[in-house]
Amino acid sequence: MIAGVLRPLLVLACAAAMVSAQVTSERILHANKEPQNWLTYGGGYASQRYSLLTQLNPTNAKDLKLKWVYRPKYMEKMEATPLVVDGVLYTVQNSEVAALDAATGRIFWTFHYAVPPESNQYVMVVKGLAIAGDTLFWATYDGHLIAIDAKAGTAIWNKKLVDWHQGYQLNVAPLVVKDKLILGPATNEEGANCWVAAYDIKTGNELWRFYTAPISDDDPVAKTWFGDSWKHGGSPIWVTGSYDPETNLTFWGTGNPNPGWNGDKRPGDDLYSDCVVALDADTGKLKWHYQFTPHDEYDWDSVQVPVLATIPWEGKPRKVVLWANRNGFFYVLDRISGKFLLGKAFVKQTWNVGFDEVGRPMKAPGIDPKPTNGMHVLPGTQGGTNWYSPSFSPNTGLFYVSSWENYDAPTSKGLIEVWRPGGKYSGNSRPPGAPRRPRGAGRGPSPAFRTEAEGYGAVKALDPSTGQQKWEFKMVDYTESGVLTTASDLLFSGGKEGNFFALNARDGALLWHTNLGGTVASGPVTYLANGRQYVVVCADNAMYAFGLPDGAD
């Protein structure tokens, strides 16, 4: 009787409590205490994409089976890293956010927002969401920041941060730090000067802003450009940064200067393009910066995810930032001072002959491109890696990165366009009479026929103390997939071939694979639902979840 009434109520209450627990700042700070969830883009403030879950391991990985597929009604490519909070998985395409049951893939709700296609002429893809309290945050491609009720799937507020008509977009997953959302706009070769900024979680009001390209002649870094070239310097933000609670610093990578392929109008270093900037999370004040590619004319955005780690360095533990850059070099920087500790190529490269004592790269003679000469450079414009999230495993002590090896592409320095708001400002326009580049010439033959010497994709394992490669897992085609590692020494990744695979993180041995029929261009994540470990990844425009068969240990 009474007991019979109370029991269902209690069960309901417990279930509700589990689902409704708010994602507090404290929870995000200690995300490693709840490995059943995936609370931030990088799997925690250090962005290591390393999970403490061990239910899946190198012994049983061969038994992984498809558990569910989520195919949104929109055909847009999915590159977002999902969030998982207490059994609910949140993901996003360019026009829709969805909340799914993490165990079955069934939809709780969807939230649609129509992004004008004209705002996304390059068909770029949103990278993810953020969550704080019971609110999801979505930075849309047309420049809006939308707060969404995580339970109801309804908008709480919608704030326009930037005007896409002026050449701005938003596609980054915001980073929640205390009461702030940290993010910045991108400009897709449109010469709109960008920034990293903090916005109030409750209102979306801006709290601080750090410009990654100058906005006035008075800015000391304007001198690192030339004349008024700083006015359209770009330096976009399009991949999420990291946060170090000990120093209260947030680290962000910045994109290439504009015009990207022709630096003749900006003959200086062009700060803060192609940098990592370490900012005080409360004020946005710059603590230090390091520029990976001064005066870039190769499109080597430094928007890789800053991976924070403590590694052995000269016999002592050292707090560092690990960074495999699009320019083909793996860097180790002191996290507190920004001091350059190591720069070592992780793919074949031809542009750099070394570093000076402060870590400034020394360009190889004759490597500066000239209009129409199509000089070949290694790595090519897509780089040794790009935005794909790497991983660091404290268990193996190795850093893992998706890479493009033997990737050789001609420079495409051309004419500089007349700047206009929202117009192309890339510096690679074809001069009159110049021959058109063959389609696809920069990436060699089709991967169906490609030899290793003509380029291949790989997951590489690097020793961060030396930059030495420990192993590599080769693919035929290149890869845009992120990397996930676990405390059981599993590594998950994929590539453009459509393969999604598990490797032994210690030696790169292939343990399991499946083909998903479309490019894997997202970062896999892992979580628990109903006590079972899942790993999910997106391929093309669908999300796939894998786990052990029902009844398996």
Add this chain to the structure above:
Amino acid sequence: MVESLLGKRMACVLALAAAPLFAQSGDAAKGKAVVESSGCLRCHRIGENGSRTGPNLSEIGDKRSAEQLKTSITDPDAEVLAENRFVAVTLKDGSVVRGRILNHDAMSVQLIDGKQNLRSFLTANIRGYTILTKGLMPKPNLTDEQVADVVAYLSTLKGTEAP
């Protein structure tokens, strides 16, 4: 050796084409006879005739200039298009399967073999494979006049329109 698959007698054509003057200097009818009598069709296919193992020449006159066609006959290794590459797959027992490569990825390789079979091998089940970019076609023993005739013939191959 790739030649063992293709056969040294298979003096064939491939890929490439010539200044119109060169093409015009040959006799297409004679060239057709040379192609049909010299073993070219043991690898190549023209229309409904010949093998699918080598490159299909049915529309080669649209794709390659006469000069390119001449070069592909007299110097077959000068330019081999990526889609015409071959692959040699070494099986676990040491035997080798060769054919034109159709696809490959981290896990497998696909080809069409000398008997026109579509075959797929998991890399886990083989010793390895090598993509062959040269030595795919023996240089045919043809006179300059015969080469001109063959080029003239190949230049006429423009495919057929669907009914």
